[in-house]
Amino acid sequence: MFYYEILSKTMLTRRWFLAAPALAAQPKFAWPSGKSCAISLSWDDARLSQVDAGIPFLNKHGVKGTFYILPRNWEKRLDGWRAAAKQGHELAHHSNSHPCSINFGFTRTNGLEDYTIARLEADIEAATAQFQNSFGFKPVSFAYPCGQKYVGRGAATRSYVPVIAEHFESGRGYLDEAANNPEVCDLANLMGIGLDNISFADMKRHADTARKENRWLIFAGHEMGSTGNQTTNLDALAELIEYAKNPANGIWLDTVAEVAKYIKGKRA
Numbered sequence: 159m160f161y162y163e164i165l166s167k168t169m170l171t172r173r174w175f176l177a178a179p180a181l182a183a184q185p186k187f188a189w190p191s192g193k194s195c196a197i198s199l200s201w202d203d204a205r206l207s208q209v210d211a212g213i214p215f216l217n218k219h220g221v222k223g224t225f226y227i228l229p230r231n232w233e234k235r236l237d238g239w240r241a242a243a244k245q246g247h248e249l250a251h252h253s254n255s256h257p258c259s260i261n262f263g264f265t266r267t268n269g270l271e272d273y274t275i276a277r278l279e280a281d282i283e284a285a286t287a288q289f290q291n292s293f294g295f296k297p298v299s300f301a302y303p304c305g306q307k308y309v310g311r312g313a314a315t316r317s318y319v320p321v322i323a324e325h326f327e328s329g330r331g332y333l334d335e336a337a338n339n340p341e342v343c344d345l346a347n348l349m350g351i352g353l354d355n356i357s358f359a360d361m362k363r364h365a366d367t368a369r370k371e372n373r374w375l376i377f378a379g380h381e382m383g384s385t386g387n388q389t390t391n392l393d394a395l396a397e398l399i400e401y402a403k404n405p406a407n408g409i410w411l412d413t414v415a416e417v418a419k420y421i422k423g424k425r426a
């Protein structure tokens with residue numbers, strides 16, 4: 159009896175070892191042209207430095223960015239944003255009034271805690287109408303202001319991810335900790351990694367993890383320049399772009415809309 163138990167345990171262990179290589183050999187997500195990962199570069203709010211410095215910088219490097227823009231800011235540089243769209247950059251949605259947690263000074267009268275789903279949806283639709291007026295097309299990507307995805311408070315809190323899923327191809331968060339897994343991610347609830355005030359070494363660390371894990375890394379920033387609060391450092395970004403363009407590194411660098419479309423196509 160005792161020997162039988164040992165024998166049966168050994169067989170179980172062996173079976174586990176036999177199963178392990180099969181798991182490890184699961185096919186990787188097939189990014190285009192055999193790439194290892196995708197990276198999207200995105201910025202929020204239509205800050206003036208994006209049109210004045212960032213877009214000329216990206217054009218010089220031949221890279222397309224995704225810009226989640228706000229009506230009150232895009233109106234200050236309407237011609238510049240129209241030109242950016244023609245140059246192939248993605249113009250995307252970031253709400254009308256930028257509602258965030260009531261804890262921020264700028265949201266004391268516009269806090270998500272005081273919102274309902276209906277009020278939130280009306281805010282989104284108001285910006286969509288202005289967007290279509292200004293640019294003549296409908297945005298397909300959305301970034302949650304402050305990365306926050308709820309309305310209401312306490313037991314009455316509701317997620318507004320379903321609203322975004324209904325109106326857009328994708329929704330991006332902010333200050334998340336990881337890149338997206340293209341096999342299983344919810345396109346309406348994508349994670350975004352902060353791009354502001356970090357060095358090339360930090361950008362590369364995120365990129366290398368995405369390469370190793372076959373993921374979609376979405377960077378999210380605000381101002382574009384050299385120094386200052388919430389600013390993507392353009393010297394560091396130039397190094398990241400050079401790294402991403404090196405064919406040996408297997409990185410697909412494209413807009414959020416293009417990568418989301420590709421993932422959706424693979425799932426169809």
Ligand SMILES: [Zn+2]
Nearest residue numbers: 202203303304
């Ligand atoms: Zn914002």
